[in-house]
Amino acid sequence: MHLIYGGKKTNAFYLLEDGLGADGVVVTRRAKGFTNYGNIQELVKAGLLERRAAGPRGGDRWFTTPDGAIALIGASF
Numbered sequence: 001m002h003l004i005y006g007g008k009k010t011n012a013f014y015l016l017e018d019g020l021g022a023d024g025v026v027v028t029r030r031a032k033g034f035t036n037y038g039n040i041q042e043l044v045k046a047g048l049l050e051r052r053a054a055g056p057r058g059g060d061r062w063f064t065t066p067d068g069a070i071a072l073i074g075a076s077f
Contacts, residue, residue, distance in 0.1 A: 001042050003075035011039050016064050016072045019049055024061030043068070 003013040015036065019025045027037045040062055043049040048068030054061040064072065
């Protein structure tokens with residue numbers, strides 16, 4: 001999964017960046033049935049995101065792993 005493609009940051013880059021925050025990444029549903037769930041699962045398979053129960057009701061959130069943070073730093077140069 002590319003974090004930079006054609007000199008531009010990809011959705012995967014922004015998901016990893018959001019995963020560094022205290023709230024983590026949640027599945028976003030958009031118009032016409034599009035979600036970012038597929039991107040999240042690809043990052044999980046690569047070991048860059050991990051799922052944890054978070055929030056007041058213990059819902060699923062994805063957080064950036066140490067390997068994901070290293071990949072994010074490497075991509076930002």
